[in-house]
Amino acid sequence: MFRHVQREPGVSVEQRFPAGPAVEVDALLAEITAEPEGGYLSVGDERVVQFLVKFARKLLAPATARRYPELASLGFFLRKGEIAKALSTLETSGDQLRFPRGVVFHVPPANVDTIFVYSWALSALAGNPNVVRISPRSQGAAQAVIEALNESLAEAHPAIAQTQRMITYGRDEAVTSALSAACDLRVIWGGDRSVAEVRKSALAPHARDLTFPDRASFAAVSVAGWEAATPEQRRDAAIGFYNDSYWFDQAACSSPRTLFWVGDDERAKPAREEFRTLLAEVVASKQFVVEPAMAVQKRVSAYGVAAEGHATEIRFEGNAVATLELVEAADVPREWLGVGTFPQATISDLAEFGRIVQRKDQTLSVFGFDRDEVMTFTRRLAGRGIDRVVPFGSALSFAAVWDGYDLLSEFSRITTVTV
Amino acid sequence: MTTTAESVFGLSQAEREAALLPVLTELTEHHRTGGEPYDRILSSLGIPRGASFDSVEQLPWLPVRMFKHHVLKSVPDDEVFKVLTSSGTTGAEVSRIYLDKEAAADQPRYLGKTLRTVLGDQRLPMLMVDTIGIIKNRRSFSARGAGVLGMANFGRKHVYALDENDRPDVEAIKGFLANHGNEPFLIFGFTFMVWQYLYEVAREHELDLSNGILIHSGGWKKLIDRAVDNAEFRRAFAADTGLTRIHNYYGMVEQLGTVFVEGPSGNSLYCPDFADVVIRDPETWREQPVGVPGVIEVVSTVPRSYPGHVLLTEDLGVVHGIDDGDWPGKRFSVLGRLPRAEARGCSDTFSGSPA
Known part of the structure; x- marks a missing residue:
């Protein structure tokens, strides 16, 4: 491939996967949309499946998985059996034929290392040519992902390198605009501000956005369920809650922030104390370190909630665990307060939580409820908010249905033949 | 002292x-x-x-x-x-400090009492290591401008060491020294500007600052790249310009009127x-x-x-x-x-x- 004479500065991008020289956006788009050897990619294309399985194996290699546990989760997500299960939901019959959606442009967040891989992998599985913007600031796990992808390319079908691209460019509107104008679907992760920013670039009339804006998530413990749980179950609940909350500094959209105790107020008190003690023990045993700046941030946030009259009691267990007693459940703060900062309230039943749910609310992590209770609650919400209810410890587990979207279905299209 | x-x-x-x-x-x-x-x-x-x-x-x-x-x-x-408002280091966040009449009067009084300990009771001729533009343009009045204006009270016959394009005005500095260089005089500026616009200019033009009393603030972050810390700052000024009476100070808009001042030995x-x-x-x-x-x-x-x-x-x-x-x-x-x-x-x- 020729390095072009620079036509207009700023419209070329750095290629991270496949690793290669800088390329102009127009040339890149022409390459990924050309028919590859062996034909256009199809939904569940064997060439893609093989590549993803190889890639997953590299992520699960002990050295990588030890260093970046989040990549092991990704590796599990992309195992052959999991892929087959996901694809089985796409089967069509009769008059319907499912095809890839088209060129998909992914704009992932700068500060979550791996979420872009999930959305790219599902889109690739659906057979789309993909362009993923990798932040120039990406490092650590994201870098490991790119290395694993490039290593997996050696034995892969050439169609992969031709149609799947991960690129880096600075804050260059010309590139975002060119890719936005050319894509059939644009996937924007990263919060309200990012969505608004990217949306300044117009899409083609037929194209649309799949957006993942700011969300808020919560946890709920059944007081009766806690009382009925064994000491081991209670300890596991604290460990699960720790993983859900502390892994991404409690800033992941699905990390619980406010913790609701559901049941009798008096009976909740000893349960809350015990949970607090268990959580502090787990945090200590994991040797979780809160940097001084973060410790200050937590106080700024917690004092702020109190200053506004929404919290009556702030308690710190070292720098790692802070709890705030909310004046009313409806006062729940939805913004990030710093890692290990948990507003709490006791409410009489899940329906009381249901009344404060907003569209913005995403995950409810629960402990001690039976499935029927959760189902009844969720049905009564009627889809007004809360996209997933998960057990403690699963808040961060990514799934092919996310924020209410069935992603594989979003990444594909259906053609009907009724002749 | x-x-x-x-x-x-x-x-x-x-x-x-x-x-x-x-x-x-x-x-x-x-x-x-x-x-x-x-x-x-x-x-x-x-x-x-x-x-x-x-x-x-x-x-x-x-x-x-x-x-x-x-x-x-x-x-x-x-x-x-x-x-009072101040921009933080991020630029986006601004502190808001509310003063009543009494507090507004207290603040310069306490600052004055503190600084007179090092500056003396007399108002001396004053070289401002900044541009007059910083206090002229009231519309974009900044924390830097407020600092310059607050400090100007402690001296007289002010001369600004930078022109309106933020370039060192060597002639103005030389003129100030010709008029006042043989008697005690004050120098004020933000630390990195004092280094960049006064020290480097004074060294190049072999200016004599030995009768000066320098008071400066603002932190060392911008000077770290040049491997200049407080000790090097003092050493270089003394060796190359004769200036030895140097007082760094530390304070913030959220506690205006209170400054922590570097002692004579540095x-x-x-x-x-x-x-x-x-x-x-x-x-x-x-x-x-x-x-x-x-x-x-x-x-x-x-x-x-x-x-x-x-x-x-x-x-x-x-x-x-x-x-x-x-x-x-x-x-x-x-x-x-x-x-x-x-x-x-x-x-x-x-x-x-x-x-």
Whole structure:
């Protein structure tokens, strides 16, 4: 491939996967949309499946998985059996034929290392040519992902390198605009501000956005369920809650922030104390370190909630665990307060939580409820908010249905033949 | 070093704490009465109204950033005379400090008392290491402009060392020295500007600054790239320009009127008698022993119109000694800023762009 004479500065991008020289956006788009050897990619294309399985194996290699546990989760997500299960939901019959959606442009967040891989992998599985913007600031796990992808390319079908691209460019509107104008679907992760920013670039009339804006998530413990749980179950609940909350500094959209105790107020008190003690023990045993700046941030946030009259009691267990007693459940703060900062309230039943749910609310992590209770609650919400209810410890587990979207279905299209 | 009769660097640490504790305790109560948000914070921390404290260290502190997100004031709305704002390092967040008439008058008075200890009682000819543009353009009046304007009061016959395009005005500096260089004169500027625009120019043109008294502030961050710290700053000025009377100072808009001033021998900041510092362990939040770095808390009896009397800064510092330096009390250094807390969240695809 020729390095072009620079036509207009700023419209070329750095290629991270496949690793290669800088390329102009127009040339890149022409390459990924050309028919590859062996034909256009199809939904569940064997060439893609093989590549993803190889890639997953590299992520699960002990050295990588030890260093970046989040990549092991990704590796599990992309195992052959999991892929087959996901694809089985796409089967069509009769008059319907499912095809890839088209060129998909992914704009992932700068500060979550791996979420872009999930959305790219599902889109690739659906057979789309993909362009993923990798932040120039990406490092650590994201870098490991790119290395694993490039290593997996050696034995892969050439169609992969031709149609799947991960690129880096600075804050260059010309590139975002060119890719936005050319894509059939644009996937924007990263919060309200990012969505608004990217949306300044117009899409083609037929194209649309799949957006993942700011969300808020919560946890709920059944007081009766806690009382009925064994000491081991209670300890596991604290460990699960720790993983859900502390892994991404409690800033992941699905990390619980406010913790609701559901049941009798008096009976909740000893349960809350015990949970607090268990959580502090787990945090200590994991040797979780809160940097001084973060410790200050937590106080700024917690004092702020109190200053506004929404919290009556702030308690710190070292720098790692802070709890705030909310004046009313409806006062729940939805913004990030710093890692290990948990507003709490006791409410009489899940329906009381249901009344404060907003569209913005995403995950409810629960402990001690039976499935029927959760189902009844969720049905009564009627889809007004809360996209997933998960057990403690699963808040961060990514799934092919996310924020209410069935992603594989979003990444594909259906053609009907009724002749 | 001679200090004037009304020096505010006179109290030993024990005398200081004995004098400050009752005033600060009363101020804590005063601010709780005057502002509900502050009272709510202390109540939520389990500190009852009328609480007494055994030491300055035990007084509850507010993180300085609270003033960027909340209205914290201890005077009714109709008594607010002036609202000071300052941009933080991020530029996006602004502290809002509410002053009534009395506080607005107190603040320069305390600053004056403190600085006269090093500047003397006479108003001397003054070389400002800045551009006159910084105070001319009222529309974009900045913290830098406020600093320049506040300091200008301490001198007379001001000459600005930079032209309106922020370039060193060598002729103006030479003219100032020709007129006033043979008698004591003042120099004021922000640390990095003093280095970049005065030191480098003075060295190149072999200017004699030996009769000058330099007062400067603003931190060392911009000079770290040039491997210039306080000791090198003092050494280079003395060796290349003859300037030896140099006083760095440390202060912030959230505690205006209170500045911590470098003593004559250099490399240590001292607290005026109405103020103190507590260096805190960021893990336990207890006071660190002498010699162990921690987060700087600044304490002052000046703020009466807003609860800024006990503030946890976002600076790191260390106490070098107590009652063993040029002046009594704690002597300390500022070591740098706490890094900003940044979360790995789902937010901010374009993190780094202004909010």
